[in-house]
Amino acid sequence: MSISQVSFEEKKTWFELKRGILDCAPILIGIVPFALVLGAQAAQKGLSPLEVPLMTGLNFAGGSEFAAIELWTSPPHIALIVAVTFLVNSRHLLMGGALAPLLRHLPKWQVYPLLFVMVDETWALGIADAKRREAQGLQPAFSTPYYVGAAIVFYLNWVTFTGVGGVLGPMLGDVHAYGFDMAFPAVFLVLMKGMWKGLGAAGPWAVSLVVGALTYLFVPGAWYVPAGAVAGMAWAYFLSGDA
Structure with missing residues (x-):
């Protein structure tokens, strides 16, 4: 591959990364209150400011994290929390199945990290973008840099603001009184609108x-x-x- 071809590929990669970040930006604004609520609830259940981002970073799936916090006691019922987390995250089996055909051209060492950062929002963005690219005749339909751009900023945003919520939680009191819990349904309504046919x-x-x-x-x-x-x-x- 010539130097000019390498330069073109690098520019293309950066363009796709930027496109993914920009497409994800409106979702990030809506997800901040949601992350703060989770972090605050976790802190009020006894998790430390370090344990909150550790939980949300290792188990990157908001719905199951809310379920786990709702069930959290001292000492926690680990088996019950694991079972409910599996049930809530079971939708990822279907989401992963829908995404798998678009990832066949990638080596497994790339596929597994992409699946780790797959949540409802990044999955919806990746699928919708792949359909647009396919309609335009672009191959491969799935743009890995686009997906990575959207997923990384979403991941960092989620872990950061759940951590902030964990610090502020004891000072906020009843977080539901602020109406922050409406952020989650609002984000999903926007995603569904983009996929409406x-x-x-x-x-x-x-x-x-x-x-x-x-x-x-x-x-x-x-x-x-x-x-x-x-x-x-x-x-x-x-x-x-x-x-």
Whole structure:
């Protein structure tokens, strides 16, 4: 590869990184209150300012972190927390399955770190961008630098502000009184809007929502997460005509 080709590839990589960062920026603004709430709740349950970012950095999955904190006692019921964390994170099996075909051209040493930073927001950005690139005839459809740019700033933002919430938690009191817990649903509504393809394609979403809500109302625990995910997947399979 010539020097000019190397220079072009470097510029292309930096452009894609910057594009991922800029696309993720609006989500970062919405996720800050969410991170502060989690950090504050964790601090109020007895976690130290060091333990809060350690937890959110090693278990990079907001929903399961909230579930774990809700169940946290002293001493903690480790088996229960692990089981609920697995249930809440079970949706990542489906998300990873949807992302896997786009990563086939990458070596495994690159794939595993990409999957580690895969959360709902980075997954949605990566999938949506891959679809846009595919429609434009660009190959590979999945832009690794774009995904890395979005994922790294999201990861750093999440760990940093959960840590800040852990420091401020004892001073904030009841964090729900500030309405910060609305940040999470708001972010998901924005992500869903970006993936909207019309009522015809929204069937699996609706089925997942209804089944998840009913399970939440009538079945104790975190079973509403896998129930909604499996129901939506089953409905999508049924609509595909392969059933």
